[in-house]
Amino acid sequence: MTDPKTYHVKSYGCQMNVYDGERMAELMAAQGLTATDDAGAADLVVLNTCHIREKATEKVYSEIGRLRKNAGEHGRRAPMIAVAGCVAQAEGEEIIRRAKVDVVVGPQAYHNLPRLVADAAHGTASLDTDMPAIAKFGALPARRRVGPTAFLTVQEGCDKFCTYCVVPYTRGAEVSRGFDSLIDEAKALVDAGAREITLLGQNVNAWSQGERGLHDLIVALDRIPGLARIRYTTSHPNDMTQGLIDAHRDVEKLMPFLHLPVQSGSERVLKAMNRSHTRDSYLRVLDRVRAARPDIALSGDFIVGFPGETDAEFEDTLRLVDEVGYAQCFSFKYSPRPGTPAAEMEDAFVPDAVADERLQRLQAALNRHQLAFNDASVGSSCAVLLERAGRHPGQMIGKSPWLQSVHLETDAAIGDMVEVDLVSAGPNSLAGVARVKQAA
Ligand code: SAH
Numbered sequence: 001m002t003d004p005k006t007y008h009v010k011s012y013g014c015q016m017n018v019y020d021g022e023r024m025a026e027l028m029a030a031q032g033l034t035a036t037d038d039a040g041a042a043d044l045v046v047l048n049t050c051h052i053r054e055k056a057t058e059k060v061y062s063e064i065g066r067l068r069k070n071a072g073e074h075g076r077r078a079p080m081i082a083v084a085g086c087v088a089q090a091e092g093e094e095i096i097r098r099a100k101v102d103v104v105v106g107p108q109a110y111h112n113l114p115r116l117v118a119d120a121a122h123g124t125a126s127l128d129t130d131m132p133a134i135a136k137f138g139a140l141p142a143r144r145r146v147g148p149t150a151f152l153t154v155q156e157g158c159d160k161f162c163t164y165c166v167v168p169y170t171r172g173a174e175v176s177r178g179f180d181s182l183i184d185e186a187k188a189l190v191d192a193g194a195r196e197i198t199l200l201g202q203n204v205n206a207w208s209q210g211e212r213g214l215h216d217l218i219v220a221l222d223r224i225p226g227l228a229r230i231r232y233t234t235s236h237p238n239d240m241t242q243g244l245i246d247a248h249r250d251v252e253k254l255m256p257f258l259h260l261p262v263q264s265g266s267e268r269v270l271k272a273m274n275r276s277h278t279r280d281s282y283l284r285v286l287d288r289v290r291a292a293r294p295d296i297a298l299s300g301d302f303i304v305g306f307p308g309e310t311d312a313e314f315e316d317t318l319r320l321v322d323e324v325g326y327a328q329c330f331s332f333k334y335s336p337r338p339g340t341p342a343a344e345m346e347d348a349f350v351p352d353a354v355a356d357e358r359l360q361r362l363q364a365a366l367n368r369h370q371l372a373f374n375d376a377s378v379g380s381s382c383a384v385l386l387e388r389a390g391r392h393p394g395q396m397i398g399k400s401p402w403l404q405s406v407h408l409e410t411d412a413a414i415g416d417m418v419e420v421d422l423v424s425a426g427p428n429s430l431a432g433v434a435r436v437k438q439a440a
């Protein structure tokens with residue numbers, strides 16, 4: 001194989017993978033490789049994988065097969081394939097054996113990608129799934145031009161060990177990046193065009209350095225000129241400190257949105273999940289957040305069909321959903337993951353058909369609440385950060401402070417903040433009318 005000249009990075013899974021994918025692209029560009037949007041035409045394809053649910057892994061193998069088949073059909077040599085991300089970390093050896101890929105690199109080792117690619121070009125399939133805590137960030141090139149919204153990973157890994165979850169195994173223990181390097185990267189992102197930064201972490205609100213917590217970082221980011229909006233995700237209920245809750249009242253640039261997964265509304269299931277919070281303690285955290293910021297939009301994650309979940313326990317989840325009134329949510333059917341304690345509870349697995357039906361009922365309830373939340377915005381006005389062009393000329397799509405998609409006609413540009421009257425709502429977006437700018 002020769003040295004690749006073009007590359008394509010494809011990311012699956014969570015926003016942290018999107019961030020890692022951007023950083024890997026920057027690494028390849030710094031090596032002089034050219035990006036291509038067409039994975040089928042690239043010399044090097046990086047598959048940045050996710051291991052969270054069963055089908056995610058299978059998708060990787062079928063994508064590898066598709067890439068090779070496509071190259072064969074076009075009379076091209078098969079691309080060099082690098083498997084990165086959480087499947088690489090969990091099943092690296094297996095992937096090399098089963099799919100004979102050229103490079104396997106874990107989420108904590110991707111700063112070594114240039115060396116691994118060079119080795120592969122000279123005939124050595126290479127694997128690096130070491131987990132040096134946070135070493136990679138110091139070894140990555142400067143941030144390139146970005147759009148109006150940018151991700152910034154501040155914390156990685158998880159120590160919570162929920163019994164269904166692979167993340168503590170694929171991403172390792174909780175580590176926080178240093179304060180100064182984060183402020184530097186945030187400033188670089190703003191210089192490169194970002195107006196909104198979303199702080200990322202598997203447990204982002206566990207970020208700490210010495211006495212400082214996430215709210216101190218948010219307060220410091222608030223002072224960066226040119227940065228208009230700050231968000232953060234994903235948070236754990238046990239790490240919602242009073243300082244962070246107060247920041248929702250005190251920090252102007254911090255948006256009124258909180259993604260706080262609860263997974264289940266049943267005390268027994270939460271215990272079996274090893275969530276380390278109860279239904280009650282979760283609801284009390286939300287009470288405190290709402291006291292600090294009454295208009296906050298709430299979001300969460302749910303798992304249905306956890307081993308042993310009864311009909312009555314599932315009803316507890318539906319009741320919690322009605323009590324909270326989420327603005328948006330993600331919900332999943334439980335998927336047994338190799339190496340996790342819940343996967344051993346085979347005798348208690350919930351039949352697929354039952355889990356399917358529960359998922360449908362839960363999603364119907366969540367959609368109902370999402371529509372109600374959007375409906376309640378109609379008739380008000382808010383600032384919308386324009387993120388991309390819509391399908392029709394003059395149409396733009398942006399986000400409200402509450403993370404709703406808003407469609408509007410305007411001649412303002414991507415990255416502009418526009419004051420918008422919200423005129424109608426659907427389950428997934430709102431339509432708005434841009435206010436005419438008053439003469440100064
Ligand atoms: N750290 C975050 C979640 C990371 S994983 C948190 O605790 O909130 C994202 C979501 O995937 C989880 O919130 C959970 O709802 C879902 N998930 C994780 N493992 C799963 C599994 N084995 N089966 C189904 N869904 C799962």
Ligand code: SF4
Binds near residue numbers: 159165166168202
């Ligand atoms: Fe997984 Fe639980 Fe950690 Fe979230 S808190 S990443 S669900 S182990």
Ligand code: F3S
Binds near residue numbers: 167170
């Ligand atoms: Fe998936 Fe890993 Fe993120 S398993 S959800 S890519 S942390």
